[in-house]
Amino acid sequence: MDRDRIYKMLDNDVDKIAIAHGLDCAEMAADKNMIKETHFLDPYHVDILTRATNSVFGVKALVEGGFPDSERKKIVFYPDYFMKEDIEPEIAFVEITGTNLEKLTHRDYLGSILGLGLKREKIGDIIVTDHGCQVVISKDILSYVINNLSKVGSIDVKVDEIFPHELKITPSKVKEINGTVASLRLDAVASLGFGVSRTKVGALIKSDKVKVQYKAINNPAHNINEGDIISIRGRGRMEVAEVGKLTKKNRIHLNVKKYL
Incomplete structure (x- = not known):
């Protein structure tokens, strides 16, 4: 693997650390x-x-996040003489329950788990339900989370281990927004989708708080394409569902989906 070439594709140290760890895993599996x-x-x-590790000799990779449509996933590298069916990723599942949890959000649950001193890299998807949430986590923190997470915000909660068949996978709730923009610049599109001023969005972009296709972008003029996912730290994410035709005033029709 040409690590220097791979690192040149990355814009910040956070990305480089994540990729370096993954490359180390692939090389260790091979060696x-x-x-x-x-x-x-x-x-x-x-x-x-x-893409960077698909040519590592003698190694295959399994991508797994706990359920088929998970967003956050682990990559398990293993010798190519192993059977894929025998590979079991170190993934566990917990359910957080309690009373009066209806108004809590993904951000509330994530913040409370991270408040235990855990790193984001140990936590997979969080599935918010009507009565709490279910969380995919690394198996090595299972006991710690069960024994130490007692509150989400100011609300008392209970944490139990569950199994994959108990996951309550439901379609994401979205709000469709239709409008027009002067151009497909990131600041213009995000302003429409998140309902904040273009000036404020621009400041968030320059502060490295905005990602496009999960990659941090700090250029407000970055061009957006149909299908792109845009996220703002602390404000959620949106998808550019459709780029429509021009209006008579040369503005662009957009249909975006804001995930709730």
Whole structure:
């Protein structure tokens, strides 16, 4: 693997650390004929790593996030003489329940788990339900989360281990927004989707708080394409569902989906 070439594709140290760890896992699997898995990764990092390691001799990769449509996944590298069916990623599942949890959000649950001193890389997807949430986590933190997470915000909660068949996978709730923009610049499109001023969005972009296709972008003029996922730290994410025709005033029709 040409690490220097791979690192040149990355814009910040956070990305480089995540990718470096993944490359180390692939090389260790090859050199020591062992199973080695990454932390949970977002789709951007998964894509880079799978492409960067697909030519590592004697090694195959299994991408797994706990359920088929999960967003955050681990990559498990293993010797090619192993059977894929015998590979079991170190993934566990917990359910957080309590009373009066209806108004809590993904951000509330994630913040409380991270408040235990855990790193984001140990946590996979969070599925918010009507009565709490279910969380995919690394198996090595299972007991710690069960024994130490007692509150989400100011609300008392209970944490129990569950199994994959108990996951309550439901379609994401979205709000469709139709409008027009002067151009497909990131600041213009995000302003429409998140309902904040273009000036404020521009400041967030320059502060490295905005990602496009899970990659941090700090250029407000970055061009957006149909199908792109845009996220703002602390504000959620949106998808550019359709780029429509021009209006008579040369503005562009957009249909975006804001995930709730």
